[in-house]
Amino acid sequence: MRIWPFLIFLISFFYLSCDDKTTPLYVGTYTQGESEGIYSFEFNTKTGELTHNYLVAKTDNPSFLTFAPNRKFLFAVNEGETPTVSSFKVEDSELSFLSKVSSHGNSPCHIALNETGDKAVVSNYGGGNFALFSIKDNGEIDEAFQVVEHQTDSISSHVHSAEFIEDHLYVADLGKNAVYDYELRNRKYVLRDSSIVNMAPNSGPRHFTFTNDNNFIYIINELSSTITTAKRTDEGFKFIETVSTLSKDFKGDSFCADIHLSKDEKFIYGSNRGENSIVVFKRNNNDGTLEKIQNISVHGDWPRNFTIDPSGNFLLVANQRSHNITVFKIDKYNGRLTFLHEVEVPSPACLLF
Template identity: 45%
Template sequence: MKNLKATLAIVCIMAFIGCKMEEEQQLNELYVGTYTQGDSEGIYRFQFNSRTGELSQKELAAPLNNPSYIRFSPDKKKLYAVMETDEFDGNSGGIMAFDLVGGALKEKGPKANVGAHPCHIAISDDGKQLAVSSYTGGSVSLFALDDSGALLPDPQFIDLKSLDTVKTSHAHSTEFTPDGLFIADLGLDAVKRYSYNGKEFIPHEQTSLDLPDGAGPRHFTFGQNRRFLYVINELNSTITVFEKTGKEYKMLETKTTLADDFKGESFCADIHLSPDGKFLYGSNRGEQTIVIFKVDDATGKLTLVGREDVRGDWPRNFTIDPSGQFLLVANQKSDNITVFKRDASTGTLTYLQETSLPSPVCLTFLE
């Protein structure tokens, strides 16, 4: 009898430990960048349950002025945040590096100044280079990172305003590739390409992927090992698909993101592929929707699946959780984050719940 009781006790303890470990594995930390002109104080942290879709344990991770875009380093040990302003260190914006220590954010070295109103951060896969896009500044600042992830002084400065005497540059996002850098410039209606010569970034042989006047390319994502490039255009509410042929990208097609019967003003914001690359999502500020497209595996072309009401106002950035089962939307003007269950086979979204937070604009998971 004593042996039976002891065995049962061990079984119960092991079951408890197993349940506890499973519960911990289902939790992921979500960090949120915000605008701080209202009630927000900076960067916030939540716990996200990848089984239920619940957000909980909201806390201020770091006080900071207008951290409207945040990004983790590839090793997930550092977080970088812009300060979207034109009043940091004179007529400029700023960027801040943080060490991630036990979930807490600790400032890493001094803040650095960049062009006015920085709005996006890109980091190379090896964690050695960082690019900051500055919207009003019409520029990109390229920092080298030391072994600890700190920002090194004297970044390369790419002045996009000098490229056009008619249009006004508004650099909105960048991404590193194995051979260089892509820059979406909303004001120039183009995605600019740069190559890396070992010392600095210089114009690529294909210097520009031009879009129609007034398109306003804002963000982009690559599919199928960079065979396809998907660009979401803020001003004319479209997504343009490019296909790589040789060393150049050629325009393949353009799709509207809005319903045929929508009559009001709307502006696109963010774009993401599903983890398996089968579905493409984009956010519409005004129509207040996430538009859903199916991606053709062979051609990269898009077929409309539908759209989902975001249950909020002014959907900015959105993200898919590490499990791929949920899509979360930052609704800037309605001060809420909405959570949707994602059907991996159809790409469709089902609303689950929402969480209040002042002026959320950027969501990123610590995987």
């Protein structure tokens, strides 16, 4: 009789170990060619395989995607002749269209929501501004309640990304070569600092990421192919260092795109368009400094965006010009990447788990 519990344990362990866990991956694209909008894959978090590719929303140039905090709604910017921002309801990996409003600027390239999911900020690269929107409980987007212009006669503004951090809104302006700090006052965002850290000339800040405690910011610079690190202080931010994202022997033009921290915050990853690589840095958790440990080919052309899967074991790259997504295994011990395989997708621009 004693053997039965043991047999039941073995059978349960066998089925659990064989149970492949999948999660949906949404892909934003450019639709000037074969693409029709937003696509969805099933991603296996044990093997790294991508399967069941299908169109989930026909929409114009959804070049950047993000979720509401509750993941019941998905939001997309729409680059095109009529720049807009759209929202969709998420139901069993399917998307149902909810609303669309003007982005209030040309070439919207980024959207982010606050922690409560009732506000969104859209960065308009061509418009030189960013727009703020209220989000209804049902996921619909209200018309913009505030539009902030950065454009001046002397220097062209190219707002590329923005993120809410508590009552602050940080905005990367590639054209103005600065990361701005806005603070929420009386339901409006008011400028607090037009440059949280002094950037080297022609850096071109594009995207940035904070550590979980918000004490360190890492800014990836498109024009200089560098990452700038700063630490929060009582007065604001203190510059730490700027490091190159390129291999020492690389010759030619290259432009950074995206940046992400590993799940344990021990490593930083960045994408290089031109060198067509992912750079890997080991991060010092105490002082925030970075040590470069790898530049690995993306096995494609023009890695505009990349993401780390929910398990933290895989990194996926959207290669816009070569029309493919490449999958890499992450060594959690040393942070290094190993190429696994690729799938074809027309003009991928954004990956969202």
